[in-house]
Amino acid sequence: MIVMLMRRILLGFITVCLVSIIIFSGIEMLPGDACTQYLGEYQADKELLEQCRKDLDLNRPAHERFREWAGGAMTGDLGMAVDGKTKISTIVGDRVKNSLLLAFCAMLVGIPLALILGIITGLWRDRMPDLVISTLAIFAMTIPEFVSATLLILVFSIWLGWLPGIVLTSASAPISEFFPEILLPVIVLSLVMCAHIMRMVRSSVIDVMSSDYVQMATLKGVPYWQMVFRHALPNALLPAINVVALTIAWLLGGVVVIEVVFNYPGLGRLMIDAISDRDLPVVQSIALIVASIYVCVNLAADLLTMLANPKLRTVYTRK
Template identity: 45%
Template sequence: MTRLQKLILSRLALGILTLFVVSALMFVGIELLPGDLAQQILGQSATPDTLRAFRAELGLDQPPHTRYLDWLSGVVQGDFGQSLASGRKVSDLLGTRLANTMFLAAYAAVIAVPVAVTLGLLAALWRNSIFDRAANIGALSAISMPEFFVAYLLIMLFSIKFGWFPTLARLDTATGLGDALYVTFLPALTLIMVVIAHMMRMTRAAIINVLASPYIEMARLKGVPRWRVVLKHALPNALAPIINVIALNLAYLIVGVVVVEVVFSYPGLGQLLVDAVASRDFPVVQAVGLFFAGTYILLNVAADILSILSNPRLRHGR
């Protein structure tokens, strides 16, 4: 078995264990929430007999560990169960919401990744210049502001003051691609401003670190143009940290959109998760949480593999 295969198997095994721990922690957290789901659904006028019968119908009369193990065995078989609040299959609830979240994440990633890498390369190429300092100030400003603050600033500027974009990002099955890009521009721009700063700074730091190497100095002494030194000699050897930070930010674009989706009332997994927590609908919370955790783990495994493939010394184990 090769080193790469061992890495993949070990990461996948660790990921499965992490998913199990995450699901258990989420279940315990939901159980500790105040309130009663049956009481919330039936209202305060429900009689004790009615509540007891309804809890039995939902399976809430069983011990917590029994309900958790039953749900976990269903997940292994591909069945996430039924929503306690609506009675619908969880997989049906996740379908459209998952597509909306992936669309928003892809929208932001297509813009953020090339722009961030380009800005990082230019900042490293023109180190300590006015452009470098301005880019760093902008990046630090974006990192320092939380997502909801950035979102409200964009709403105030582009929706309320200029009226260019809607304040709410509402989508349905009849929305075309052009309308979807227009409606989701502000939430996508919020995500772009947050993740682009991390990727740009890491790209700049990785390139500058490689530029201090002896072989880079030799290339400069030979008269190789600076842009050629950065693109052909420094960038390939700085790919590993750049790939890692891109993977982490792509994971954020998928699993960290909860606040952005709530601010813009975007019908994605983040909004679904908030609604499910409020109603103590633990099968939905468990399913969304497992998807977020699985996405984060898979992207980290992919980053590890790509980092090894981009570095011959790691690829050949020497």
């Protein structure tokens, strides 16, 4: 078990390292650098350009600069934005907080809802509740987020006037100020993720309900709901852990479309802004953060699966 855990952590670390190398060299390979971007039309001035590169330390060989950047990133120092005045960690820090807030709220609504709906549709397979919920889920999955977002804005903020349709709070504002502006984006996100997880849970419940051990439990005289909760669900929900993890990673990695539609100051929008400003150091940092989030969440999911599944758990403890 401990060997397994260490191996996974090591692998995760290597993945992040590789990703950081790819990001760094990708940005290196782009024509131009931070200085040509910063100076804009003044870059024709060779002297100015040289001065700028000297200021930003761009003249040193790439591997040295990578070492410095990577070393800084490990201690939380992501360097300076292209304007040379703001620390990237400050800009990104607020945005990570906001993205976390959005993701957390969406998870809080979406995951329990998805599990409950998935179990209901699985148990009442092919009957009324399943048909209605499954059809709705397909709609939620297939309608693009910006369409459903726009529709919700139209209904809830323009026609009914119940909720603000756009987020006007500044990125660095405290969490409490995002309410109730955050509600509409949370609803849209939970709809989409809920549909995905629900379908997964549904098919898993159907599988397990037709398994030999569920039949055996029934023939042992176990009452229906006790059979569902004790025999079926613990097994049916195991495969859901990984789907939930992927969804969480997707939420944390910045849901670009939703953030743009609602003008939400999260990581996704910062990424878009940084790309259009050609603020390469910021793009680089965000990419690294998103990669690390994916690795961590997946690691957590695998660990959780291992803990929840006696088959995996005991394989690694027996030896």
